[in-house]
Amino acid sequence: MIVVMNASCSDIQIEQVFAFLHKHQLEGHLSRGIERTVIGVLGNTNGQRGTAGNIGEEIEGALQGLAGVEDVLRVSKPYKLASREFHPEDTVVEVPSACTDSGVVRIGAKEVVMMAGPCTVESEAQLMKTAQAVYEAGAVILRGGAFKPSTSPYGFRGMGEKGLKLLAKARAEFGMAIVTEVLTPADVALVSEYADILQIGTRNMQNYMLLDEVGRSARPIMLKRGMSATLEEWLLAAEYILTQGNPDVILCERGIRTFEKATRNTMDISAIPLVKKLSHLPIVADPSQGTGRRDIVDAMSLAAIASGADGLLIEVHPHPEEALKDGAQSLRIEQFQTLMPQASMVAQACNRQFVRPTHQAQPII
Amino acid sequence: MIVVMNASCSDIQIEQVFAFLHKHQLEGHLSRGIERTVIGVLGNTNGQRGTAGNIGEEIEGALQGLAGVEDVLRVSKPYKLASREFHPEDTVVEVPSACTDSGVVRIGAKEVVMMAGPCTVESEAQLMKTAQAVYEAGAVILRGGAFKPSTSPYGFRGMGEKGLKLLAKARAEFGMAIVTEVLTPADVALVSEYADILQIGTRNMQNYMLLDEVGRSARPIMLKRGMSATLEEWLLAAEYILTQGNPDVILCERGIRTFEKATRNTMDISAIPLVKKLSHLPIVADPSQGTGRRDIVDAMSLAAIASGADGLLIEVHPHPEEALKDGAQSLRIEQFQTLMPQASMVAQACNRQFVRPTHQAQPII
Amino acid sequence: MIVVMNASCSDIQIEQVFAFLHKHQLEGHLSRGIERTVIGVLGNTNGQRGTAGNIGEEIEGALQGLAGVEDVLRVSKPYKLASREFHPEDTVVEVPSACTDSGVVRIGAKEVVMMAGPCTVESEAQLMKTAQAVYEAGAVILRGGAFKPSTSPYGFRGMGEKGLKLLAKARAEFGMAIVTEVLTPADVALVSEYADILQIGTRNMQNYMLLDEVGRSARPIMLKRGMSATLEEWLLAAEYILTQGNPDVILCERGIRTFEKATRNTMDISAIPLVKKLSHLPIVADPSQGTGRRDIVDAMSLAAIASGADGLLIEVHPHPEEALKDGAQSLRIEQFQTLMPQASMVAQACNRQFVRPTHQAQPII
């Protein structure tokens, strides 16, 4: 941490900074420059869970509040367990799956993982038809919302536990693992009974009570990026889960909010290679939410793979025109069937390949 | 709602749109233009709570998914109870208060309300000292966080119920009503025991389970704007609370996320007059969070009042340099004492005045 | 400037940084911390006009390119002539004006200045009618576009020199000074013949050839903020003009681009007090462009004054429904007449007052 003093700071103000640092067991290192006086801070300013207050973020805020201080610059990452420095090897999240030879799907390894399914579970017929189609095309994880956030209180909020039961039925039939959203701490136990991966949605990325709760769960967590979260905030949200003891966090880029109106969100593809540098956690991409437009989901899927994503999360609907939610961004089944081999080609060009479900006698391409 | 068809749409596609509308008890109205064919939709597309799915947002999404459809334009507001059209008179939220002559503080009426206090309750000494100072300077509501969201899991998350008890003690002493944050549905009952106004923080503006829960509470709710929420999304969040039967929602503008780095957030002052036009709900401003910089809190307070805000929410700390959170944006007590008469002057220039605590023998200015 | 090294940087990499600094007549100051190794840079890294390349911005970029370097942090402002540190007193720009007793209008002094007029000069009748109305209501500077940027090539691009002649005619009639936009270096001489203040529009804030050219002009310059410019970039654009020898730069906040769709731009009121701290240059506000909505121009005008703006720039049209440009954001004449005394009241509450045109026998309020 570096404290930048005002050009006109007084000696007394400098002494006060040193006194503050001393009080918090930190050491200061004074440099008087022509332009500015700066004080380098030595010692552990990141703190550790369990110690009382006044650490990291707090130290920074407090220093900014001192007289004569112009700015406080952080020189190290505020997250630790999520950082590549702390954990140099890639984390590989293993999800049990009856539809692969190995009995697991590995996310974050050399293979790329296709997760697909409807935005929302609407009925048994809709779910089973979609599940069969994406399974046959090559998906190994089934997505589908049972508890859904809705911007409007008049909107559809999902089938609830009934939807979870249908997902479990689809798993029994096709062997695909299930990823589905959990909205509130009180539902974590229930959703965990049915889901193989718990999804934290974009609106809940900073719902810290929920992060704490899923951090205590035995299930892997798919953590979607908040719609206006910086990479640092996103990795700090992952850190919440990791500090509770759950090491299996999968990040999911799903678009950020910008001024552009032609797409629902602006998909930040650069987050994919950058997260790979900053963190050891796997990262997947959701081009359906990320764009809100079915007509570019294919191109953005290929881009995500080419940039290094460990998997895709794609909305598919047998009849998008009848979808209860997000019809505009759901692929038709035929579109998904066309996408799968294209995505596979790009993965191979990048020296990776998609996890194959066991049913497939022939290679996808 | 208006459906805009592709320039090259077919007659069959147009028929399909009509069939879809018919299926949902809606009527279509065809206009073939030189540039585009559009279909006006007649009937209630907003739906009402309780009716099953496929309404409003869903109808829109589904129409966007139909073949030949280029765009779907909404022509009416998606919120109803929160809208000025539905409820033309200003809502005035009454909060019991022992420090005014009338025994209540009215938010949304002609008077302007000053709410101030520390960002976070840190200790009895810190809270009581701040409470006394802001009370003597003219605040009628005391703010202070007991349950605090922290971007980092290593940060201070508040004193919890202990902090609530201290707030209650300050209320007993000075008569000011208490506003404090609640983070999760399970805590609503506990926080309601102590607080006069429940605050929903920016990160929870779209935590719908929490909105539902406080919608069933008997306490007024202060709903902060999500850091990247549009006005429409914000009013829809208010609609969640209103539909549960709680009419007492106070909106709070606290800055939005933009590319500018010189301030922590960009305070959207235009939201204040615009919300006044779109809605009947009172709106207050938080220039401390809104800017993150103590040195412009005064100017932004005056701007908020001048633009029509019904109140201010200001962070004050006896020793900002020792604050456990947000020291950089907390006013010193002397600064708050200076601000109060300035704000009062601007309010008067706008034909309003601040609610006076009873203790004040002389006028503030 | 501070160079932050990677956690795993080598001694050789550190030596290379020192060698680089040495080569550029700069001194390094090594601090090895527990978390990071940082190198403080001493010496003038901002450079001075005329010295060849490799200074300031370039030094920073080059350092970021060195092996082992994680980040480069600037600790001083990149602008100098525009900074408050360099020039502690407020700059007051004097504009000749036949409609004040003193014969000048002073922008940046204690008085607040009202500039108003049509977005675009459309005809003699429209201009003269608007000019008379705003003059009688209290404006001392007349705004009006003769050369207009248009997002579409099919849009109206202004009357050109004919429009300038009409502006001059209005000046002759009412004595108000004229502010009007110049779009390209080749037009600076022509526009200067007619205008008292040259306006640089938002799209040209980083048109450096144009900034150079107006920097050599004898006219004061009103520099609008780029629609996605940071305060630092804006002040650097002002620095371009100042370095060419023109000291009379007036900044104008006119809204920035954000995700919010309810307003055309998001007016960044906080830029007003912040610019006042960072710079000595006067700053005015344009709530017409800043919001794009006539119905909140009044509230935002008051907010701008309350936050410390030195003036307002307001679009007024006798018949907004017939305006060739921006009708939605132009005030009707009656609305302007209503605004003027309100704005005056708020200015007085802030211990300032509007410059009075000589014609006014009675005080505005």
Add this chain to the structure above:
Amino acid sequence: MIVVMNASCSDIQIEQVFAFLHKHQLEGHLSRGIERTVIGVLGNTNGQRGTAGNIGEEIEGALQGLAGVEDVLRVSKPYKLASREFHPEDTVVEVPSACTDSGVVRIGAKEVVMMAGPCTVESEAQLMKTAQAVYEAGAVILRGGAFKPSTSPYGFRGMGEKGLKLLAKARAEFGMAIVTEVLTPADVALVSEYADILQIGTRNMQNYMLLDEVGRSARPIMLKRGMSATLEEWLLAAEYILTQGNPDVILCERGIRTFEKATRNTMDISAIPLVKKLSHLPIVADPSQGTGRRDIVDAMSLAAIASGADGLLIEVHPHPEEALKDGAQSLRIEQFQTLMPQASMVAQACNRQFVRPTHQAQPII
């Protein structure tokens, strides 16, 4: 165009809208709905170049200014010559090139084009070394700035004509075509003497006088996206060039401005497939500017190709640590050599291939 009236609009207000439309040779079509009254506008509201004012954008603004009007919705694109509807076939821009068998490089055809070189021409040695390296690795167009925009007036603004001469020398040596920036209308003739493609930089995307001027040039134009331009504004900027008679516009996505701080800009990869749908113009990607970080330029290059880009524009420097500009985002020569075959693999996976310079006896991969 559709006019949405206020819920409470009067019959007189509706008549006024019809009168306005009639005055402008447009026809109205009234629909009274339960929620809203809307008026569909028939007739050509886009106008055509040459007709006087009051068209398209102006009509829209004027309608928004009418009493009783709540909103005006456009249902057709405001650009015409740039639109896919008007010109269904892909535009292929041909650039003369001595380093391909055919003597031209085709941009927008099935082949993908690699353009590379230094950000800025700094010296003969630097340019020739970079040119040789990128040529040998497979680039067919050489990029390099001679006239450079600099955020700071103290920054390096390029070598000017001297730089252009060096570019011409490199072309003579290696046969690669030259793309370089032009900053102001007065320089278009000069730069055209040397350059094969004129680049319009991000800060000048809405410098309409410059767009007009290059629209009259015989050279192809590479039009970079403004840093906060919507796709619509970008295509309207292209329309400026096209309306002047120059059909050869190449769009270049180079990142947009968002709240994220980890990258210099957020590269909007989704713009690539979306522009392909909206327009017939070719589009290339600049991952150097788009990210500002050398360490993810490779991943973003592959993503751009996978999403359908017609080419890449990449900054390469023999010694990025000595670069006068943008060292942090320039690839080292070895990195570029590594990227080329990777990019080629991804292109092949997408059924495309890079244009091959003639010198290459063997296939790149």
